Amino acid sequence: MLRLHFYAGVFVAPFLLVAALTGLIYTFTPQLDQLVYGEQLRVEQSGGQARPLAEQITAARSAHPEGTLASVTTPAGPRHTTRVVLSVPELGERQRTVFVDPYTARVRGELTTWYGSTPLTTWLDDLHRNLHLGETGRLYSEVAASWLGVVVAGGLVLWLGRCRGQRAGSARGVLLPDRGAKGVRRTRRFHAATGVWLALGLFFLSATGLTWSHYAGERFGQLLDAVKGRAPELDTLLPGAEPPDGAEGGEHAGHGGTPKAADADPAAFDSALAAARAAGLGGTVEVTPPADASSAWVVAQNDNAQGLDGQGPGPRRLAHPAPAGSRGRSAGRGGAGLGAAGTRGDAPRLPAVRRGRRARTRGSGAAHLDLIGKCVVAYRLDVADDLFKALSDPTRRTILDELTERSGQTLFEICARLSMKHRLGISRQAVSQHLAVLEAAGLVESRREGRYKFHDLNTAPLRRIAERWLAPDPSGPEESTP
Incomplete structure (x- = not known):
């Protein structure tokens, strides 16, 4: 048991060290992306009216006519760029993303991305998953993650067996090292006590990591299918339409497949x-x-x-x-x-x-x-x-008036304007509830920038209502019957 624990630990230790370090670095990828790819991800000046998506797409396709148009992602904030994603057969499962200034429709650059991730994020993800060793690294990571539980369990068995004879019934002897010990005994006790405290976390790390692996992850997926634990896939097939031959018809249909010959309008x-x-x-x-x-x-x-x-x-x-x-x-x-x-x-x-x-x-x-x-x-x-429910309340209509006058206000700014300009003595919680109703109706959009949440006016639902009842009838007016 001792030799098994030792050699398995030597096998698992490199993987555990690299996984911990790369996982920690991965949490800072948004900041690293902004530092490395700031030219592509951010605009120099924000403000003004954003250009239509059609104009931005046309500019991106003029600069990069290769491949086919796969998707377009709107900016995350007023200082971010629009992403025009192209499927290029030569890139395989990766895509070419063109970054466009939404205010000038000027192309700011392009990157080879993987499901929206920048090259730096993709590189860190590959290092975390397979150490950049391809199939060999992937198999090593899965085997090491599998043996991590064996190493922890074997260590617990060895340590509890030693403690049983020396300090029977003493939880302190199991959980805390003996500071009076010297030499190898002291090192071993520190190692064992640390392992006991970390055991639960290491078991959790091994179990959750295996769900993302190839073989164990595939069996975990089969278990989810058996208990119907997956999120339902959304059918994109239009009502009354027949799916084309070989089409999946689900929400992932066509993703990563052969690109079409022509772009969408x-x-x-x-x-x-x-x-x-x-x-x-x-x-x-x-x-x-x-x-x-x-x-x-x-x-x-x-x-x-x-x-x-x-x-x-x-x-x-x-x-x-x-x-x-x-x-x-x-x-x-x-x-x-x-x-x-x-x-x-x-x-x-x-x-x-x-x-x-x-x-x-x-x-x-x-x-x-x-x-x-x-x-x-x-x-x-x-x-x-x-x-109509959102518009029926006079306070909510007043909030819309203020957002019409100046969009992009925080909750504090809206409360201040309601109090000072309109003499409305309502609490911040009440204003927040009114904003939630307006946002649910689509009349207000919220966005976060750092610690602040900004609210913008969206008049599209009003136009939809106008188009519904006020659209002209080409056949001419008809007399209404009482």
């Missing part, structure tokens, strides 16, 4: 983004064109709190029907299929998804969303009702 990205904003998706979003005419456009909200994107907890996803004649790639990592919009005068059916809740649509007219979560909790949300 750049102007269609603005239409899909406007529909997502109207449905309440704020912050940074990734717009992905459909794989074919039977698939939906996917707009996925990015919520990586530590990354370059994202605002707030929990991803939300929405999809928009593909415009006629548009082509492109299908959904990326997450998305929901959206049914075709109704006839003129009807609101489009906008199913949304939040953290694995599958969306379904029923009927026409106002957009009804049936959101079904893992806890078998189903509820319905009427987008129009939320909008």
Whole structure:
């Protein structure tokens, strides 16, 4: 047992040291990315009106006509760039990301990325997973992680066996080293006591690390399938459409596959983004064109709190029907299929998804969303009702007036303006609740910059309501019957 513990420890120790150091460095990748790739990730001056996505995409494609257009990610903040992601066959599973200044539509550079990660982040991730040794390093990491539990268990058995004869029944002898010991005995006791305190964490590290490995991770995935523990995949197939031959039809359909021959219409990205904003998706979003005419456009909200994107907890996803004649790639990592919009005068059916809740649509007219979560909790949300409810309160209308006058205010600034300008004596908690209602209706978008949370006005839902009832009828007015 002692020799097994020793040689297994020698085998596991290099992996444990590298995994700990690279994991620690990986937590600082957002700051490292800003330091190394600041020219691509940030703009020189912020402010003014952002250019349409179509104009930014056209500038990116003019500078980099290779490959096909895979997706577009909106800026994470006023000083960040827009990401135009291209699928290039020569890069394999990696992509070419072009960074565009949203205010001038000027290309600031390009990077070879891996699922949105910069080259530096990808390099650290490979070092953490396989030590940059390819298949050999990956197998070594998995075997070492598997033997880590054996090393810890063997050490506990050896130490408890020694303590049983020397200090029977004494927890102090097991948990604390004997400072009176000298030489090898003192070193061994410090080693054993440290191992006892770290045992639970090392077991947890081994178990959780193996879920990301190849062989053990595959079996863990089979276990999730057996107990139906996976998050539900979102079907991007449009209602009434037949999936093409060989298509998966799920949210990962087409991801990493062979690129299409033609790009999607750049102007269609603005239409899909406007529909997502109207449905309440704020912050940074990734717009992905459909794989074919039977698939939906996917707009996925990015919520990586530590990354370059994202605002707030929990991803939300929405999809928009593909415009006629548009082509492109299908959904990326997450998305929901959206049914075709109704006839003129009807609101489009906008199913949304939040953290694995599958969306379904029923009927026409106002957009009804049936959101079904893992806890078998189903509820319905009427987008129009939320909008009118948000506008029915005079305090919330006053907040919208203030955001119209100056967008991008913090909670403290809004409270101060309500108190000093409008003489409204309401608490910060009440104002925060009003902002939550406005944000749920899509009229307000929030974004975080450091410790501060800013609120911006979004008028897209109002335009959606106007288009629903005030759109002109080409056939001419008809007499209404009482």
